[in-house]
Amino acid sequence: MSYAGWILLTGALVGISCGLTGVLLILRKMAMMADAISHTVLLGIVAAYLVSSSLDGGSMLIGAMLAGLLTAWLVQWFESSGINTDAAIGVVFTTLFSIGVILISTSVGNVHLDVNHALMGEISFIPWNVIELPLIGPVPSATLLLLIVTIIVALVILLFFKEWKITTFDPALAASLGFPVLLMHYVFMTLVSVTTVAAFDAVGAIMVVAMLITPAASANLWTDRLSHMFLLSALFGVASSSMGYVVAIWLNTSISGSMAFSTGLIFLISYFFAPKHGQIAKRVYKTNEI
Amino acid sequence: MSVLTVQNLSSAYEKKLVLDSLTFSVNEGTLTGIVGPNGAGKSTMIKAILGLQPKISGSIEFFNGNEKKINQRVGYVPQRGAVDWDFPTNVLDVVTMGLYGQIGWLRFPNKKHRQLALEALEKVSMSDFAHRQISQLSGGQQQRVFLARALVQDADLYFMDEPFAGVDAKTEKTIISVLKELIDLGKTVMVVHHDLQTVPYYFDHVLLLNKELIAHGPTNETFTPSYLAQTYGGAIQWLGRDNNDRSFVQQ
Amino acid sequence: MTGLLSSSNFQWVLTSAVLLGMAAGMVGTMANLRKQGLMSDAISHAALPGVILAFLISGEKQLPVLITGAAISGLIAAFFIQSIKRTTRIKEDAAMGIILSVFFGGGIMLLSIANRVGGGSQSGLDRFIFGQAASMVRMDAYIMGALAVVVMLLIFVSFKEWKVVLFDPRHAKMMGIPVRLYSSLYTLLLVLVIVIGIQAVGVILMAAMLIIPAISSRYWTHSLFTVFVLSAVFGGVSGGIGTLISSSGSNLPTGPFIVVTSSLIFLLSLFFGTKKGLLFRGEKLHANRRYLKQGGDHK
Numbered sequence: 078m079s080y081a082g083w084i085l086l087t088g089a090l091v092g093i094s095c096g097l098t099g100v101l102l103i104l105r106k107m108a109m110m111a112d113a114i115s116h117t118v119l120l121g122i123v124a125a126y127l128v129s130s131s132l133d134g135g136s137m138l139i140g141a142m143l144a145g146l147l148t149a150w151l152v153q154w155f156e157s158s159g160i161n162t163d164a165a166i167g168v169v170f171t172t173l174f175s176i177g178v179i180l181i182s183t184s185v186g187n188v189h190l191d192v193n194h195a196l197m198g199e200i201s202f203i204p205w206n207v208i209e210l211p212l213i214g215p216v217p218s219a220t221l222l223l224l225i226v227t228i229i230v231a232l233v234i235l236l237f238f239k240e241w242k243i244t245t246f247d248p249a250l251a252a253s254l255g256f257p258v259l260l261m262h263y264v265f266m267t268l269v270s271v272t273t274v275a276a277f278d279a280v281g282a283i284m285v286v287a288m289l290i291t292p293a294a295s296a297n298l299w300t301d302r303l304s305h306m307f308l309l310s311a312l313f314g315v316a317s318s319s320m321g322y323v324v325a326i327w328l329n330t331s332i333s334g335s336m337a338f339s340t341g342l343i344f345l346i347s348y349f350f351a352p353k354h355g356q357i358a359k360r361v362y363k364t365n366e367i
Numbered sequence: 368m369s370v371l372t373v374q375n376l377s378s379a380y381e382k383k384l385v386l387d388s389l390t391f392s393v394n395e396g397t398l399t400g401i402v403g404p405n406g407a408g409k410s411t412m413i414k415a416i417l418g419l420q421p422k423i424s425g426s427i428e429f430f431n432g433n434e435k436k437i438n439q440r441v442g443y444v445p446q447r448g449a450v451d452w453d454f455p456t457n458v459l460d461v462v463t464m465g466l467y468g469q470i471g472w473l474r475f476p477n478k479k480h481r482q483l484a485l486e487a488l489e490k491v492s493m494s495d496f497a498h499r500q501i502s503q504l505s506g507g508q509q510q511r512v513f514l515a516r517a518l519v520q521d522a523d524l525y526f527m528d529e530p531f532a533g534v535d536a537k538t539e540k541t542i543i544s545v546l547k548e549l550i551d552l553g554k555t556v557m558v559v560h561h562d563l564q565t566v567p568y569y570f571d572h573v574l575l576l577n578k579e580l581i582a583h584g585p586t587n588e589t590f591t592p593s594y595l596a597q598t599y600g601g602a603i604q605w606l607g608r609d610n611n612d613r614s615f616v617q618q
Numbered sequence: 619m620t621g622l623l624s625s626s627n628f629q630w631v632l633t634s635a636v637l638l639g640m641a642a643g644m645v646g647t648m649a650n651l652r653k654q655g656l657m658s659d660a661i662s663h664a665a666l667p668g669v670i671l672a673f674l675i676s677g678e679k680q681l682p683v684l685i686t687g688a689a690i691s692g693l694i695a696a697f698f699i700q701s702i703k704r705t706t707r708i709k710e711d712a713a714m715g716i717i718l719s720v721f722f723g724g725g726i727m728l729l730s731i732a733n734r735v736g737g738g739s740q741s742g743l744d745r746f747i748f749g750q751a752a753s754m755v756r757m758d759a760y761i762m763g764a765l766a767v768v769v770m771l772l773i774f775v776s777f778k779e780w781k782v783v784l785f786d787p788r789h790a791k792m793m794g795i796p797v798r799l800y801s802s803l804y805t806l807l808l809v810l811v812i813v814i815g816i817q818a819v820g821v822i823l824m825a826a827m828l829i830i831p832a833i834s835s836r837y838w839t840h841s842l843f844t845v846f847v848l849s850a851v852f853g854g855v856s857g858g859i860g861t862l863i864s865s866s867g868s869n870l871p872t873g874p875f876i877v878v879t880s881s882l883i884f885l886l887s888l889f890f891g892t893k894k895g896l897l898f899r900g901e902k903l904h905a906n907r908r909y910l911k912q913g914g915d916h917k
Contacts, residue, residue, distance in 0.1 A: 103708075104454060108715035109656050116822075158888070158896065163655040164833045171826030172881040175874035178748065182870055196747070196822075197726055236473055243464050246454050249445045250516075253417045254468030255438030283663070283822075284726075287719030294712050301500040303455045331730035337723025344716060354707055453707040502707070 081322075083204040083217055088322055088336060090223040091276045091288055092314025094230050098272045099293030100303075100310050101234070101265060104245050108290045109163075110152065113170035114266070115273045115285045117148045119195050120177035122274065127180070134222045138274055145270025146263060148173065198281030198333040219278040226275035230268055234307065237261075242303060280333040287337035288314060295344045298351035313343050368395045369431065370524050370555045371416070376425035378408070378415045384578070385411050389425070391574065391583045393524075393557065398550050400560040400570035400586075404599050407577040409559045410446065413526045417443055429524065439468050442522030444513050446529055452502045458512050459484055459497040465516040487515040490548075491541050507538030514545055525549065525556045532561060543569065566590055631754050632861055634763035638815050639827060639857025639876070641766035643849035644773050645811045646828030647835070648804060651784045655832075657696070659825035660714040662812045664695030666725030666821050669746050670732050679742065681758045681817065688813040695721055696805060722821075749820030749873035752865040758817065765814045769807055773846070781842055818861070823873035827853060830880040837891020856880035 078086070102111050121144025122137050129136040148169055155165035181195075207215040234241060244251040244261045252258045269289075276285045292313035296306045320343075321336030328335070349356050371393040378386040385408040393399060401409050414420035416427055429437045442465075462484040463476050470476055488494045491511040496504065504512065510530055517525055530542050546569070549556055557574070560566060566573060566586070573589045575581035575598040582589040582597075649658050665688035672687025673679060695717045702713035732743060745753060754762070773780060782790040783800045791797045808828075815824050835848035860876025889896050 103712050104451070106451075106709055106711055108709075108712040109659075112656075112659070112715055112718065159894065160833055161650075161653050161655075163653050164650055164829050167655040167659060167825055167829035168833065168881065168884060171823050171830070171877050175823060175826070175877040175881070178871060178874040179878065182874075183867075193744075193747075239464075239467050239470065239475060240472070242456070242460075243467050246456065246461070247445065247450045247464070249414070249419055249449055250443060250464065251467075252419050253438065253441065253443040254520075256468070283719055283722050286715055287723055290712055290715035291720060294708050294716055297455065297708060298706060301455045301457065301502075306455050325727075328727070328731065329734065330727045334723045334726030334730065337719055338727055341716070341720030341723070344720070348702070348706065356705060359705075 080204050083220060084200055084322060084332070085319055087200060087203055087217065087220045087223060087279050088318030089315045090220065090227050091279050091285075091336075092292070092316070092318040093311045094223065094227040094272045095276055095285065095288035096292045096296075096311035096314030097230050097234055097307055098268055099289040099291075099314075100296065100307050101241060101245060102269065102289055103293045103297060104303075105265070108294075109166050110149070110266075111269055111273075111289045112286050113152065113166045114145045114148050114269050115277075115282045115289075116170045116174040117144045117177070118270060118273050118277060119282060120144050120173045120180075121270070122195070122277070123177045123180045134218060138222075138271060141270045141274030141277075142267055144173065145266055145273070149263060149266035194281070195277065196281045196283060197331060198277065198279050198284060200279045200332045203279060219275075223275045223279070226271055230272055233264070233268060238304075241265075280336055284333045284337040287340045288317070291337075291340035291344050292317060295340075295347035295351075298347045298354040301353065313340070317343055369393065370395045370429065372428040372431075373416065374426045374428075376412070376415060376422055376427065378411055378420055378422045380411070386415060386422075387579045389576075389580045391580060393555060393572075395555050396550060396553050397555055397572045398546060398570050399555075399557045399572040399574055399583075400566050401557055401574045401576060402560055402563065402566060402590075402598070403576035403581075407598075409576055410528050412576065413443070413528060413557070413559065417441065417526065439520070440523045442517040442520045442525040444517045444525065444527040444530055446532070447506065447509050447513065452504075452509065454501065456501060457497070458488065458493065458499050458501060458504070461501060461512055462487055462515045462519055465519040468520070483519050484515070487519040488512075490518060490545060491515045492537075505535070507534040510534050510538055511541055514542060518545065518549075523554055525554065527556065527558045529559050529561060531558075531565075563595075627756050627759075628752070628865065630756050630759040630763075631751055631865075632858060634754075634759040634766065635751050635818055635857040635861040635872075635876075636854045637763045637766035637770075637857075638811075638818060639831070639853035639855070640850040641769040641811050641853075642815055642824075642827040642857075643831035643835075643851070643853025644770060644846050645807050646830075646832035646853070647846050647849045648773075648780065648784060649808060649828055650832040652804075654808075655825065655829040656711070656714055657699070658808060658812060658828045660699060660718040661692040661695055661809060662816060662821045662824035663718040663725075664721035665689075665692045665813055665816055666746060667691050667721055667728055669816070670725055670728040670743060673743060674728065674732055674735075681761055684746075684817075685761075685813045688816060689809050691721065692809045692812060693805070696809070725821075745820070746816050747820050747822060748871040749816065749818050749823070750864075751818040751861045751872040754817060762814045762818065765810060769811050770850070772803070772807060777843070777846075785842075818857075818872055819876055820871065820873040823877050826873075826877040826880065827857070830877070830884050831856065834880070834884040834887040834891075837887040837894045840893055852880060852883050856883065 102108055118141045121140035125136040125140025151169045152165045156162055203217050203219045206218055208218045210216050240256060240261060244256055244258050248258050273285050276288060280288060293310040295313050296309035299309055300306050317339040318336050321339040322332055324339060325332040325335035347355060352358050369392040374390050376386055376389040403409055411420055415422045429441060459481060463480055466476065466480050466483065485494060485497060488497055491514050493508065493511050493515060496508065531539060546556055567590055570586055572584065573586050574583045575589060575594055577598045582594045649655055668687035668691025669684045672684050676683045699713045699717050702708055703710045729743060779795050782793060782795060783797055787797050812824050815827060819827055831849045831852035834852050835845045838848055839845055856876050856879040859879045861872055863875045864870040864872040892898060
C-alpha cells in the first residue's frame, strides 16, 4: 500500500476505535475522565519502558492499562473521600502526567520517547516502522496494533451491548438486577486506556481526546438510537481523520492537530444542521409546534 | 409469610449516620407506604436493602433466605430524576431493560421479550408511545414507563421511590390500579410516598421513618397523630376533630 | 546554583512564580467552590491557538500581545462551552472535552505553521505547552508578577461580596450585590490568571495550579478566609519550589515540578489535615461505629 494509504488507514482505525469508545464516554458523562486517562497513559508508557527497556506494543499496552486503571481507581477513591469529581480528576491526571514528563526529561532521556511525540503523535512516521507478517507482508506495527485494538473494542461493545446499555442508562436498576456495575466500569476504563494507547502513536495524547469525544458528541445530535449513535460516531471519526489528513497536506501542517480540528468542523456542522437536535431543526420544530 | 426481614440496618453517608438500627419485616401481599420528612433516609433505606448503598451494620433477608435468584424476584423503580432522559433510546427499549437480568450474558433481547414489554406498556396505557424517544415524554409518562419496566420484570417484591411525585392525574390513577393489581396477584410492594393526605387511601401498611424506625404496621394502627408527630417532630398540624378524621396539613 | 540564585533576573522570575502561584491558588479556590476545576483546564488548553495566532499576526514574541491573544481565545472557549451546554443535549463535561481538544488541535496546527514561517523568531513558542519559567526575561517576570498582584487585590478588596456570591448567589442578589457583574469578573480573573501562568507552567498543567492548592487547603480549615490564605500559601510555595528545581538543571520543564510539589502538599493535607484529613476522619468513623455497637448491645 502507498504511504498515504497507510496513513489514511491508520487514521480511519483511530476514528473507529475512538468513535465507538467515545459514545459510552459521552453517555456515561465521563468525557473528562478520557482527558485524564489520555494524559496518564504517558506515565504508563514511561514506566513500562523503565521496567522492560523496550517500546514494543505489548509492554506499552500493559503499562497504559495499568495507568488507566490507576487513574480510574484514584479518582474514585478521592471522590469517596469527599472531593468533588472535577477536582479529583484534576489532581490525579496532572500529577501522574507531571511525573511522566519529569521521568522523560531526566532519566529516560532521548531514547525515542520524547514528550512532544507523546503529546502530538507522529502519524507521518508510522508507515516507516513495519513488521513482516506471514502472507500479508510488511505492515506498520502501529497500524497492526490499532487494528487489533479496534477489533477488541468493537467485539466487547457488540457482545455486551445490552449490558453496556443498561449500566449506562440506569446503573441503579442494573445493580438491582444483578449486573456487575463496578466491574463494567473498570472494564470500560481499561477499554479507554487501551484505545488511547493504541491511538497515542498516531495522534498523541490530547488529540486522542478530540477523537474520543467530539465525533460521539456530534453523533448524539443526529440520532436517538444507541446503535445508530455508535455507527455514526465511528463514521464521523473516519471522516475527521481523512479530512484532517487532506487539510494537513494542503496547509503543510501537523496532521494530528488537523485531525483534531476536523472533528471540531464536523461538530460545528452537526451543531447547526443535524436533523433532530441541530439548532436549525430545533427552531423549525419549535415554530411548527406553535 | 415474611418476604423481607431487615435486622439492625444502619447506614452512613460520609460521616453522618442516616439510618439507625432499623429492624422490621414485611409480609407477603402487603402494600406499604414509606413515610417520613425530607432527609429521613427513605430512599437510602431502599438502596441499602437492595445493596446499592453500603451499610455499616445489619442483615437483610429476602424470602426467608431460601431463594437464590433474588435479583429477578426483587424489582426496583428508582426516582425519575435518577437517569438521563436524553439517553438515545425509546420507550419500548427502556421497558425491555426490565428483562435484561433474565436474558443472560451474550444474548440479545428478541421478539418474545419485546412482546412482553409491549404488554406491560399496555397495562400503563403507554403502548401508543412505544417508539417515542424518552426525552419527549411528560413527567407522568416517564413514570409510567418506569412502572412498565418494573412490571415486565415480574418480580415478587417491588420497591418504588416516589412514583407519585409530580405526576398528572391520569398517571396517578394508572399507578394506583397497577398497585392494586400487583397486590391481587399476591405480590408485595413498598412505596416511598410524600403526600400524607393520600396515605390512608393508598396503603394498607405504613412504615414511618425518620432516621430511626418510628412505627411499622397496618395503616389504622400506625398512621396516628402521635406517631406522625414523632416522625415529623411537630411540623405537622392535625385538622381533624378526632383520630378517625385524618385531615391535616404538613407545615 | 548559587550563581543562579544571586542573579537578579532569576530572583525576579522566582518572585513572579511565587506571586503567580498565590494568585492561582486564590482564583482556584473560587473555581473549586463553583465545581469548575476542569473548566480551567479547558480554558488553558484553549489559550494555545490564541498565543500562536497573536504571534503570527504581530510577528513578534511580546508577552503582552501573546497574553492578549491567549485571553481572547480562552474567553471564546468559555463562551462556546456555555453555549453548547445551554443549547444542546450535550453535557458540560463533553462540551469541555470538545472545546479543549479541538482548540488545542488548532493550536498545534498553527504552531507547526509558525515553526515553518517564523524563520527562527518563533523559537520558544513551544514552551507555552510545558512552561519554562527560567527562560523568561525580566520584563515578562514584571508583567506576570504585576498581574498576579492585581488579581489578588481584586479578590481581597471585595472579599465579603465574593463570599456571598460564591456561597449563595440568590441570596447575594437579594442583598443587592450585582451577581452577574461578579460572575463576569470571576471568569475574567480565571482567564487572566491562566494566561499569565501559561508561559511559566504551560497550557497542559496550568489547571493543576488552580485546582490542587485549593483542595489541599480545605483539609486544614472550615473558614473561607483561611482557605483563601492557605491556598495562596500552598500555591506560592509550589510555584517557588518548582521554579527552583527546574532552573537547577538544563531543559527541565517548570510545570511538572510545580505540579508535583503541590501534589506532595496535597497528599500531606489529605492525610494529616486537621479538619478533614483521613487520620482525623478515621477517628470519627470509629467513634460512629463504637456508638452503633453500643446501641446494638443495649437492645
